[in-house]
Amino acid sequence: MENFTFKKENFNKIFPFYVLLNNNLEIISYGTSFGKLYPSLKKGDSFNENFRIKRPFLDTITAKALSENVNQLVIIECRTGHDTVIRGQFELLDDKFLFVGSPWFISIEEIKSKSLNIFDFANYDPLLDLLQLLKTQEISTLELRNLLKINNDQREELKKEREELNMQSLVASANNNAIIFTTPDAKIFWCNDAYLKLTGFSREEIFGQTPVEIGNNPAIEKEALQKMIDLFYSGKPFDVEITHGRKDGSYFWTRTQGQPVYNDKGEIQQYFAMIEDMTEIKEKEEQLKLLSLIAEKNMNSVVICDRDGRIEWVNESFEQVTGYNIFELVGKKPGEMLQGKDTSPEAVAYLSRQIREGEPFNCEIVNYNKNGKKFWLQITGQALYNQWGEISRFFAIQEDITERKKLEKQREELMNSLEKSNKELEDYAQIVSHDLKSPLRSINSLMAWIREENEGTMTEQTSLYFSMIENKLEKMDSLIQGVLTYSRIDRADVNREKVNLDEIVNNIIHIIDIPSHIKVTVDCTLPVILADRYRMQQLFQNLIGNAVTYIDKPEGTVNIGHNETKAAHTFYVKDNGPGIAKENHEKIFKIFQSLVKNERSTGLGLSIVKKIIDNYKGKIWLESEPGHGTTFFIQLPKTK
Structure with a gap:
């Protein structure tokens, strides 16, 4: 490979945004375009006092810190109010540090505000597209003629820049993008490490091959490939998006930009090309299209x-x-x-x-x-x-969610109204029960006085009538108490405690009146659950009492048991009573419903049971046939 010398003026044309620092990090020289961005900058200024390194973040910029961050992307910004940042790389050059980069602009207005034009950028700089748009919109006919003259002058100057390639190769080696140099017949004679990393080939495998031979892959776009080839052999710059193959058979998307380098005679000496990996950008573009x-x-x-x-x-x-x-x-x-x-x-x-x-x-x-x-x-x-x-x-x-919000508001208003109605119903039930129980107590007292005053003088028939009245008074008192109990069940549980149902059920068996011909048996040890003790007492007392009340066999049996799953407790109360026809299985849970006449029945027991179970979001059902007894099942979900 030929050796080249390099002149500062020519290097400035290809890399106009460079800064050269000595070992003390003092500015030795900088590109003309760099000076446009920071007009207050002077040779000999401290780089550390004028600039900060934004990425990777460095608290203090030292020669050692710069040495550790060569060959990687660096973003610098000015400390003195200039808002433009520059992206590039630091490279060691003998005992000096060379920074080569490009400004980061996001709008045409920002470029205009810096008084920059197309000649302030390298030919291969991606920002040329943006600058070209600015140039097209703003130049006048006179400016266009001047531009053509400047372009012609520049072409003549480019013929003298053969010696720049030595320095250019040095900078290209530190570039994150892949860079290659080819002969006029497209044979690669130099590439940087980034190109090796992207393609997976070694230098020995690459040198002497053409970019088409190295990058060919099944997914390559024939039209883009032909465009690049035609521009290359026409001696023109090119800028195409095209896939590039790897050694392992895979490929990646690239933006490939190239330009010819001329010798003193105006002949193409070699080609310079920069290959930017666009795979991630392409994938995101596809994702955005799909997202849209x-x-x-x-x-x-x-x-x-x-x-x-x-x-x-x-x-x-x-x-x-x-x-x-x-x-x-x-x-x-x-x-x-x-x-x-x-x-x-x-x-x-x-x-x-x-x-x-x-x-x-x-x-x-x-x-x-x-x-x-x-x-x-x-x-x-x-x-x-x-x-x-x-x-x-x-x-x-x-x-x-406007309609959902309306429904939520209506539901809230309904719940508030229901809560108010329930409270009013409970208050009403308490008032009514108090007002009803008062005359009952008076009647009961009168009955006791009459018995006492007429003891020994009442006929047997009169005593029978008195007993019937007392039974009716007792039933009416139970009915009033049942109504009051039923009205209170909808209230939220105040007490949630561990309730031993085995203890509750055995206490009920000993408290309630069980005729001598009926045997009540607990088939297994009942569990401890989290619930309201009083309501569990009500639930099982009503179920067991109901079973005992209606047994019509000479020898009656009532069995209580329990099964458990991961999610729920299921209890049963089984009797050998008269049974219930299937068409009445739902009817019995309605308030004041009783299928047979019984002096001890109020028609409220099963209604109270059903309301308690509903309050716990449980289930109750029965299995029964006339003449074969009845089994009630109660399922209560487990709570933590």
Whole structure:
């Protein structure tokens, strides 16, 4: 390979944004375009006092720190109010540090504000596309003629830049993008390490081959390939997006930019090409296309905003819900257009914080459409990132939950009304029970006085009538107490404690009146559950008492038992009584329903049982046939 010498002036044309530092990190020289960005900069200035390294972040810039960060992407910014940052690399050059980079611009206006033009950038710099657009929009006819003259002068100067290639190769070696040099007949004679890493080939395998031979792959686009070949052999610069093969048979997407290098006679001496790996960008572009396609078909509203939170795109559903068309929305922040007096400040603060920190967000918020109509939204969204891990835009899905909110409000109002009604019913039941029990107690006292005053003089028939009245009074008292109990069951449990049902049931067996011909048996040890002790007492006392009351056999049996699953307890109360016809299995749980006449029955026992079980979100059912007894099953879900 030939050796080349290098002149500062020519190097400046290819790498206009460079800075050369001595070992004390003092500025020896810098590119003319670099000087345009930082006009207050002078030779001999301290680099450390004028600039900071943003990525990788360095607290203090030292020669040692720079030595440890060569051959990697570095982002620098000015400490003195200039807002432009430069991306590039540091390279050791003898005892000096050479920084070569390119400014980071995001808009034409920013480039114009720096008074830069096309000649302030290297020919292969990606920002040339943006500058070319600026040039096309602004140059006049006179400027165009001057530009043509300058281009001709530049072409003549480029013929003298053969000696630059030695320095250019040095810089290219440190470039993150792949760089190659070829002979005029397209044979590769030099490449940097980045090209080896991207392709997987060794230098021995690459040198002497053409880029087409190295990069050929089954997915290559024939049209793009032919365009690059035609421009190459025409001696023209080229800039194409094309796939490039690897040694292992895979391939990656590239942006390949090349330009000819001339000798003193104006003949093409070699070609210089830079190959940028675009695979991740291409994949994200495809993802964005797919995301937009999905969003367009989504029934919910979808909005995509830039990194500043300004709308870039919305789907048709978003337009329909808000009443705004996409042209009215683009460039605006959703909150500026849609929030109003009933929008929660807490929700707004939450969204702002999540977006600012790049975190996912999910909340409910009140918005207003173009006509001022209020509606509720459920907003779910997240940030999208570029290849450098920086937020590029935000994506959000907005579900209209206005109807759901109306239903929730109606439900809340209904529950409040129901709670009020239940309280009124309970109060009424207590008043009624008190008012009814008072005359009953008076009648009972009168009956006792009459018996006492007429002891020994009442006929047998009169005594029978008195007993019948007393039984009726006792039944009426039980009925009143049952009504009061039934009205109170809907109240939320105040006491939830560990209740030993084995103890509860055995106490009931000893308390209630069980005729001598009936045997009540507990088949197994009953569990301890979390519940209200009084209600469990009511539940089992009613079930066992009901079974005992209706047994019509000479020898009666009542069995109580339990089964358990992971989710629930299931109890049973089984008797050998008269049984219940299938058509009456549901009827018996209704209030004041009794299928047979019995002086001790109020018609409330099973209604109370059913209401208690419903209150615990449990189930009750029975298995029974006339003449073959009845088994009641109670299932109560386990609670923690």
